[in-house]
Amino acid sequence: MVTTHKALIGGKEISYQACAGTLPVQNEAGDTEADIFYVSYSVPQAASAKPRPLLFVFNGGPGAASVWLHLGALGPRRVQMMPDGSMPAPPFHLVDNASSWLDVADLVFVDPVGTGYSRAAKPELAKKFSAVQADIDSLGRFIRLYLTRNGRWDVPIYLVGESYGTFRCAGLAEHLVEHGVALNGVILVSSVLNMQTITFDYGNDLPYQLFLPSYTATAWYHHKLDPELQADLGRTLAQAEQWAATEYLRALNQGDRLTAAERKAIAAKMARFTGLSIELVENRNLRVDNRDFARELLRSEGRVVGLMDSRFNAENPEPGKHLGFDATVANIRPPFTSAVNAYLREELGYQSDLEYFVLGGGIGRWDWEAKNSYADTSENLRDAMVKNPYLKVMVASGLFDLATPHFATDYTVAHMGLGTELRRNVSVKRYRSGHMMYLETESLAQLKADAAEFIRQSLKQ
Numbered sequence: 001m002v003t004t005h006k007a008l009i010g011g012k013e014i015s016y017q018a019c020a021g022t023l024p025v026q027n028e029a030g031d032t033e034a035d036i037f038y039v040s041y042s043v044p045q046a047a048s049a050k051p052r053p054l055l056f057v058f059n060g061g062p063g064a065a066s067v068w069l070h071l072g073a074l075g076p077r078r079v080q081m082m083p084d085g086s087m088p089a090p091p092f093h094l095v096d097n098a099s100s101w102l103d104v105a106d107l108v109f110v111d112p113v114g115t116g117y118s119r120a121a122k123p124e125l126a127k128k129f130s131a132v133q134a135d136i137d138s139l140g141r142f143i144r145l146y147l148t149r150n151g152r153w154d155v156p157i158y159l160v161g162e163s164y165g166t167f168r169c170a171g172l173a174e175h176l177v178e179h180g181v182a183l184n185g186v187i188l189v190s191s192v193l194n195m196q197t198i199t200f201d202y203g204n205d206l207p208y209q210l211f212l213p214s215y216t217a218t219a220w221y222h223h224k225l226d227p228e229l230q231a232d233l234g235r236t237l238a239q240a241e242q243w244a245a246t247e248y249l250r251a252l253n254q255g256d257r258l259t260a261a262e263r264k265a266i267a268a269k270m271a272r273f274t275g276l277s278i279e280l281v282e283n284r285n286l287r288v289d290n291r292d293f294a295r296e297l298l299r300s301e302g303r304v305v306g307l308m309d310s311r312f313n314a315e316n317p318e319p320g321k322h323l324g325f326d327a328t329v330a331n332i333r334p335p336f337t338s339a340v341n342a343y344l345r346e347e348l349g350y351q352s353d354l355e356y357f358v359l360g361g362g363i364g365r366w367d368w369e370a371k372n373s374y375a376d377t378s379e380n381l382r383d384a385m386v387k388n389p390y391l392k393v394m395v396a397s398g399l400f401d402l403a404t405p406h407f408a409t410d411y412t413v414a415h416m417g418l419g420t421e422l423r424r425n426v427s428v429k430r431y432r433s434g435h436m437m438y439l440e441t442e443s444l445a446q447l448k449a450d451a452a453e454f455i456r457q458s459l460k461q
Contacts, residue, residue: 163189
């Protein structure tokens with residue numbers, strides 16, 4: 001279904017075409033095993049004009065549809081939230097997105113199998129796509145077929161991913177170059193490429209030090225730090241990062257070899273950087289996971305902070321139990337679900353009786369394909385950059401993200417094993433927002449400006 005529209009983007013009116021539809025995922029025998037739903041936007045150009053860049057956009061989960069980046073950040077229409085990103089009163093509405101990326105590039109929002117309207121051809125095939133490599137392979141097939149059917153093999157191509165979408169984009173970058181598709185750039189929003197950095201397993205101390213600066217940022221936002229640390233977030237974060245990577249890391253490595261006095265000293269400093277009590281930190285053996293922190297920071301007020309955006313908080317009806325929900329998801333699920341269902345039918349003319357799986361519902365147990373290890377696609381991204389030295393990478397992180405924290409992303413980027421020249425191809429941006437930094441209007445505009453500049457610079461080579 002192709003429709004024509006106009007939107008005010010960056011102060012200019014832009015005419016564009018939207019297409020909502022599906023493409024088949026076929027196996028080597030030519031049998032269709034799934035249909036992938038997508039929405040694309042293109043701006044018609046004169047025959048003599050330079051080809052516009054083309055961005056393939058994915059969200060994460062696994063199990064999240066592309067609606068979040070689609071109607072939250074990049075698309076020509078966006079869900080109207082409150083200026084700080086919080087949920088307005090229902091019913092919910094769409095508005096023109098003045099910070100859409102459509103004035104910079106054509107856009108294709110892709111729902112992997114089991115998300116949105118994308119479905120396996122037969123119920124028994126659904127499990128096949130709930131795995132790391134099958135996910136990457138099916139989306140690689142989608143991209144190649146889209147390029148073929150739309151005559152776009154000769155344009156600059158980019159991948160944009162959020163959360164697990166960054167994990168799949170890193171894997172896709174190498175997969176595509178092995179199939180002859182060399183990318184110009186990859187944009188990673190709220191990135192996680194190495195699952196070890198965010199998995200609080202017994203014996204894995206890595207996440208504790210990597211999450212600590214995000215705890216500091218969250219405590220700062222909720223005014224839980226000492227006056228000296230409340231004065232300047234940038235300076236305080238630098239101190240927290242330096243302490244986490246040195247003294248705190250050494251203490252974690254010491255384990256039970258710490259003396260009682262050393263343990264007490266570390267607990268006091270950790271309490272100072274997190275807004276938690278010394279007693280709680282000691283009780284947790286100097287190791288506080290993100291859900292524990294979200295539940296404990298505002299316990300005295302009967303509130304819990306969000307995981308994906310710790311600026312948000314909600315009443316905690318069962319303070320004695322484990323964290324049962326994410327205050328961020330509670331804030332965003334209703335408006336985005338309502339908006340996408342109305343938008344696809346009423347504005348884009350796509351009719352379907354299927355449930356549009358916004359976040360979960362269509363994906364079963366995910367196969368990480370990592371036996372006695374952690375899933376990791378950072379090596380795939382490195383290899384893609386080695387095989388295609390023109391590939392540029394932009395990394396965008398929110399300071400109030402307790403799901404994929406910025407310090408964990410920095411750690412992963414610093415451990416990819418890139419040489420001096422290729423390291424120059426990576427740029428890192430930070431935002432005073434959460435996992436979905438685009439929910440907040442100022443960060444939405446800054447993300448657009450940074451992405452537009454990144455694309456412009458990558459096209460100069």
